[in-house]
Structures are given as structure tokens and as C-alpha cells.
Amino acid sequence: MAVDELRAAVRDIQDFPQPGIVFKDITPILADGRLLRLAIDRFVADCEGQGIEKIAGIDARGFLFGATVADRLGLGFVPIRKKGKLPWKTASLSYKLEYAEAAIEVHLDAFRPGERVALIDDLLATGGTAAAAAKLVEQAGGNVVQAQFLIELGFLKGREVLAPHTVKSLVVF
Ligand SMILES: O=P(O)(O)OC[C@H]1O[C@H](OP(=O)(O)OP(=O)(O)O)[C@H](O)[C@@H]1O
Numbered sequence: 419m420a421v422d423e424l425r426a427a428v429r430d431i432q433d434f435p436q437p438g439i440v441f442k443d444i445t446p447i448l449a450d451g452r453l454l455r456l457a458i459d460r461f462v463a464d465c466e467g468q469g470i471e472k473i474a475g476i477d478a479r480g481f482l483f484g485a486t487v488a489d490r491l492g493l494g495f496v497p498i499r500k501k502g503k504l505p506w507k508t509a510s511l512s513y514k515l516e517y518a519e520a521a522i523e524v525h526l527d528a529f530r531p532g533e534r535v536a537l538i539d540d541l542l543a544t545g546g547t548a549a550a551a552a553k554l555v556e557q558a559g560g561n562v563v564q565a566q567f568l569i570e571l572g573f574l575k576g577r578e579v580l581a582p583h584t585v586k587s588l589v590v591f
């Protein structure tokens with residue numbers, strides 16, 4: 419099955435970026451044209467029928483998938499960036515993730531009021547990053563219809579942190 423091929427290609431790196439973390443390395447998927455297309459096809463299929471009007475991608479790995487999906491669907495793409503990178507007026511939030519703390523920002527004029535947004539990132543772990551991103555989209559006027567991930571680490575229960583938003587993941591570990 420296609421999803422099993424994606425799962426098999428993810429590489430586990432022990433103790434990165436710090437002891438105790440098993441890092442899910444997606445670069446083998448990015449490096450394989452067939453697998454990359456397969457992943458993008460699945461992301462696109464999960465958007466269909468949802469009336470999505472804009473894609474928001476989370477810095478940095480979420481840009482790889484988000485912008486590609488946006489292009490496939492003929493939609494605009496909004497970057498949710500790590501603090502200090504966006505040049506205009508922003509909404510900003512600090513958050514905790516599996517192995518760090520950080521802050522992300524979005525431009526305040528990124529969405530039309532009520533615009534239907536799919537939020538895309540490579541990986542859902544504790545949900546800290548995606549929950550902060552969803553709040554930012556809403557502070558900027560967007561309506562988060564769903565959050566989509568290549569990988570979900572189910573045992574970290576990020577899905578519960580994102581509730582009541584709909585979560586769609588291609589591969590669950
Ligand atoms: O669910 P969480 O516990 O919040 O973790 C998930 C986040 O962690 C990683 O990003 P990271 O901040 O390492 O940034 P990168 O994409 O720039 O590597 C990953 O790409 C997600 O954005």
C-alpha cells in the first residue's frame with residue numbers, strides 16, 4: 419500500500435536534536451521523486467471537497483509540502499514563520515514543541531475574513547506548534563478547516579491538543 423511505502427521510507431535518528439528524542443527524518447521521502455509525488459497526491463486528496471481557499475504552511479518543513487499542495491490546487495500559500503522573519507505587521511505566539519521552545523508569526527493581512535484554510539506541516543508531535551499556528555491563522559481572520567501532516571506521532575497525543583480542529587495524517591507512528 420502507498421502509505422506503507424511512505425512509512426518505510428521514514429528514517430529514525432536516535433538522540434537528535436537532543437538525548438531521548440527519536441527524530442523522524444523525512445529526507446528519504448523528499449529525495450525520491452515517486453514517494454514525494456505520492457505524499458503530495460495524498461495531501462491534495464485530503465483537501466478535496468473541503469472548500470479550501472488557502473494553504474498555510476509551518477516553518478520550515480511545512481513549507482515544502484504546503485507550497486507544493488497550494489500550487490497543485492491553484493491556491494495561495496501563507497508562510498507561518500519563526501519569529502523575526504516576516505517583514506510586515508504580525509500576530510505572534512510562543513509555544514513548546516517536543517524538543518524546544520519557539521515563537522511563530524503570521525502576517526495580519528494574510529487571510530480574508532473567514533477564508534477557509536488548510537494548515538500543513540510535516541509532522542505532528544506534541545501539537546504545540548500546530549496549535550499555536552492554528553490560533554495565529556484565526557487571529558489573522560482565517561478559518562482553520564483542517565490540519566494536515568505527513569507524520570503523526572500518535573503516542574504524543576497532539577491530535578487532542580488540536581481539538582476541535584480536524585486532523586488528517588498520512589502516516590501514524
Ligand atoms: O508537535 P510539536 O511537538 O510542536 O512538534 C512538531 C514541529 O517540530 C518540527 O519543527 P521544528 O520546530 O523542529 O522546525 P523545522 O521544520 O524548521 O525543522 C516539525 O516540523 C513541526 O513543526
Ligand SMILES: Nc1ncnc2[nH]cnc12
Binds near residue numbers: 443516
Ligand atoms: N520526533 C520528531 N521527529 C521529527 N520532527 C519532530 N518535531 C517534533 N518532534 C519530532
